[in-house]
Amino acid sequence: MRPITAEGASEAVPGRTYAAGLAEGRLLFQECGDCWRAVFFPRVACPHCGGRALRYRESRGFGTVYATTSVYRRSGEPYDVSLIDLDEGFRMMSRVDGPPAEDVEVGMRVRFAVETVDGEPVAVFRPAANGDGPTTGARR
Amino acid sequence: MTGTDQVGGPTKGRIAVVGVAESDLGKVTDGLTPLDLAAQAAGAALAEAGLTKDDVDGLFSASSYHPNATLEVGEYLGIRPRYSDGSSIGGSSFVSHLLHAAAAIEAGMCEVALIAYGSTQRSDGGRLITPSRPMPYEAPYHPRFPVSMYALAASRHMYEYGTTREQLAEVAVAAREWARLNPKAFLRDPLTVEDVLASRMVSSPLTVRDCCLVTDGGGAVVVTSAERARDLRGDPIYLLGGGEAHHHRNISQMPDLTVTAAVDSGSRAFAAAGLLPEDVDVVQLYDAFTVNVLLFLEDLGFCEKGEGGAFVSGGRIAPGGELPVNTNGGGLSYCHPGMYGIFVVIEAVRQLRGEGGDRQVAGAQVALAHGNGGVLSSQVTALLGTAAALG
Known part of the structure; x- marks a missing residue:
């Protein structure tokens, strides 16, 4: 069943996205689309500015x-x-x-x-x- | 802004501590429960104030055993509070309860507040009892909770400021020297810096003697308005100011491992009290690990950032030193049942009443009681004083 998502929120489960990256040998972190700061651990809201436009980036490691x-x-x-x-x-x-x-x-x-x-x-x-x-x- | 510069909290001199007590400590009789110990302490603290359980209308507690701690304590003691606060922010909870009780009393939500705590973690196997679960992003690496987290902070302090293991050991030695003056302290054998360095490494750079004890124990504090306190037995000890702060829960989320939220809790407390660190006669810091004392002395303003190691050297915080710190022997040598915060309040009050016996700091008028919770996570600071300190 398709989940009912909060307005503006991503459907992605942060922990699952991170784990899927590791399974492919990639280290994922998030970057805030509002304040452009890096965020780790993965979550649904930016702890720096409160923004919700978090996107995944691959670290160079x-x-x-x-x-x-x-x-x-x-x-x-x-x-x-x-x-x-x-x-x-x-x-x-x-x-x-x-x-x-x-x-x-x-x-x-x-x-x-x-x-x-x-x-x-x-x-x-x-x-x-x-x-x-x-x-x-x-x-x- | 984080609110660092906002002054608030208790009104100086409006709230008083009128009773403090410990339960049995150390290794208690087999079969006694955490609630038995909380009740022992509550009864003694109320009796000291000349109050009974029926006078209590505000109840405060936290516990690693009972998530609904005030319900358990209330049921056990037959207390029916109109104000109930089970705030649980780790070992600092009880200092937080003192500030919350003050706010509730000032707001008219209760008049006589009882803060009570008990733990039998030594009897229960001699390991820290904690409801904390490993954080998913830390668990795969098996840090030993909580010592490895404090060890990480110590490693960073050593790297940035040249702090040495010997300087950390000085904290443990000072605590032991105070404990030798306290008949209730768990460990009272002599201890040297060399002993600390040579003891078993747990999580480098911290040895077993850099770590707090695992004991049984309970404590209680009775708080009321200054007005009501005047009619009660004994000299009230006044709340001069207080502040709390937290910036993280897990160590991997702590912004700077050499700076704790005590910077904020302390500045809030001093601002509320209109006092400076140099006005404090006796200091009680939550010393779960030796590094705590360095960090808190720095963050609370007793010395500059990075100078904690040099500050504690040469016996400065030991008996006879310039600044008496942890005069009961602290969590390192006196008692640590898992959540030590209530004991910093109890010892601060005893020192201000002049009841310290062999360890009494002569003429103490202002005391600082500081609680720490989690992994350098929650920080709560209270400044207490005698009637003379109200000025």
């Missing part, structure tokens, strides 16, 4: 570690949890794969990849060479 922690467990090596600032001007939680968790540092350049976690595609990051990717795209 380059970013910088904004904050990082190594989570310790009873057995096994600690694992990384980081916040990544994407060059397009949005931030997301993720993890940096590759180096030991304790070697992940704030300021490290990273690049998006898709991994399967608990059977679902998940955005992760891997170290990128310094200067990798466009660095002028930040719009905050």
